[in-house]
Amino acid sequence: MSGNVSASRVLGDGNALLSSCSAFLRVLDRSGDGSDGFSAGACVGYVTGASDFNTVHAAVSGGEKEGFFCVPPDVPLGQKVRVLVQYLKANPSELNRLQSILTMNAFSEAFPCK
Template sequence: MYWRIVILLLMVSSSFFVKANSIQNNGNSLLKECGAFLHLLDKGAGNKDPYGAGICVGYVQGATDFNFVQAATKGEGNFCIPQEVAFGQKVRVLVKYLRDNPATLHEPQVLLVIKAFRESFPCQ
């Protein structure tokens, strides 16, 4: 399980080197990328930005996996998402957070994912 997470995080981070000149690593690009994912989820084929949708998936899954590892090794994570929450719902929560907090869109993508989930899924 640990190696799977490490490989996922490496894949996500390496994808930024491939497209480093064409995207920004902040909330503005994350909002666009997660919008592409939701378009794919809601409308199916015909997505104009499958790469962006994949970036969104990588950030959401990477932050969720990292939180799981942190909780398992340190006893607590940054957020506590119930198991029954679907992946699409996680992305919708993130997009809502980004739209509701435009003053934070200059911040790094991974930080915004953690902030969105911490606010929406706090640990009790």
């Protein structure tokens, strides 16, 4: 990155992730005013992408490594988002960090590989 533009501003930080995933939960819980669709979609895309990356990482290791986290297959997307939002709210001093790092930390803590 050049100049004064930080990686977290370009790639998104925990504040943006908390905002979009809170919007997703409002949509899921039907407690929003109908204006959360785009932000909710951003959260869905991010959480799904992080989960997919984790699966690919494990697969390309030839079975020698597990992923960074091990979410049971029956855990629905809504639960993953709730775990992530809970982690972000519990760690407000970390919200300036990259979305990817925070997501990996949240899922590694909640869904450790055994």
